[in-house]
Amino acid sequence: EAQVTQNPRYLITVTGKKLTVTCSQNMNHEYMSWYRQDPGLGLRQIYYSMNVEVTDKGDVPEGYKVSRKEKRNFPLILESPSPNQTSLYFCASSPRTSGTNIQYFGAGTRLSVL
Amino acid sequence: DAKTTQPPSMDCAEGRAANLPCNHSTISGNEYVYWYRQIHSQGPQYIIHGLKNNETNEMASLIITEDRKSSTLILPHATLRDTAVYYCIAMPGGTSYGKLTFGQGTILTVHP
Numbered sequence: 550e551a552q553v554t555q556n557p558r559y560l561i562t563v564t565g566k567k568l569t570v571t572c573s574q575n576m577n578h579e580y581m582s583w584y585r586q587d588p589g590l591g592l593r594q595i596y597y598s599m600n601v602e603v604t605d606k607g608d609v610p611e612g613y614k615v616s617r618k619e620k621r622n623f624p625l626i627l628e629s630p631s632p633n634q635t636s637l638y639f640c641a642s643s644p645r646t647s648g649t650n651i652q653y654f655g656a657g658t659r660l661s662v663l
Numbered sequence: 664d665a666k667t668t669q670p671p672s673m674d675c676a677e678g679r680a681a682n683l684p685c686n687h688s689t690i691s692g693n694e695y696v697y698w699y700r701q702i703h704s705q706g707p708q709y710i711i712h713g714l715k716n717n718e719t720n721e722m723a724s725l726i727i728t729e730d731r732k733s734s735t736l737i738l739p740h741a742t743l744r745d746t747a748v749y750y751c752i753a754m755p756g757g758t759s760y761g762k763l764t765f766g767q768g769t770i771l772t773v774h775p
Contacts, residue, residue, distance in 0.1 A: 553706075582762065592707070594762035607762055639706050641763075650697065650754060652763055654706030 551576045555640050555655035562630055563663050570625045570658050572640030580643040581623040582607070582652070583615065585636040592639070598623055630662040664764060665690040665753035672770040675745075681738040683769050685751030688732040693755050696727060698736045699765070700747040707750070707765070710736065741773045 553574045562568055574581065582597040584607075594607030598617040612634055614626040623642075627634060637659050641652040668686040675681040687696060697712040711718055711725045713734070718725045724737040738745055750768040 584762075591767075592763060592765045597762065637704060641706075649712065650695070650763075651709045651712065652707075653709065656706050657704065659704075 551653070553640055553642050553653050553655040555638075555658050557658060558656060559659050561661045561663065564631055565629050568627050568630060568660075570627075570638060570640075570660070572623045572625065572655060573621050574623075574640075574642040574653070575621065576642060576644065576653065577620065578642035578644050578653075579620070580652075581617065582641045582643075583613070583623070583625050584639045584641065585609065586639065586657075587636050595625070595638075630660075632662050634660065635662050636660060664755075665694055667751045667753055667766055669749070669751055669766065669769045671767060672772070675738075675741045675771060675773050677743060677773055677775050678740055681741040681745065681771055681773070683736040683738075683749050683751075683771060684733065685736070686733045687751070687753045690731050690753045694753045695755070696725065696731075696734050697752045697754065697763075698723070698725065698749065699752065699763070700745075700749045701765075701768075702744075702747040707763070710749075741771075743773050743775065745771065746773045747771060 556571045579600045583595040584592045586592050593609045596615040598604045640655040643652045665687050695712050698710040699707045701707045713725045727734045748768040750765045
């Protein structure tokens, strides 16, 4: 089944403890992206990647890192999480098909930083 | 991306058609209309998109007015599982891949 898989789905951690949220897609998509969603603020892009080894900042990149060493994986790294990074996170991928900008989303990771 | 305006909420009876309007009066010629939905805290789900012709797929139909200033998403036989927030977005197609910016959307509630 074609899908975007995020892990973990739920995570509670403490300030300063490094964590990684994994994202994997099995659709051979070149474009991948991370978003966070907060009440009243909508969906905001953190980082995106147009292809392997190509990443760029979105609207809210501070406090996050990403890497794209393989086409299928796009992990989100929080080196030193803070409470303001408590949020619902979504990974998405998209094929580079001319004329479309369809993005497929993972089920989400709900992160709480205490 | 062009601004879109949607009603904040709508109701629909199960089995009936749900017609969700979207206004995008400043849409430019190269911008497509996309519809996504988000069922409570789940990942957003792509529904359909179009440029100027009406489109239909297994989930829904998209009707775009001739002047392209507005569109309507039609769920032909709404079910309880269609209760969700529906987002209309206008953005370029082609190879300009970019972030999705969701507005407030329309909360569709399907009643038994």
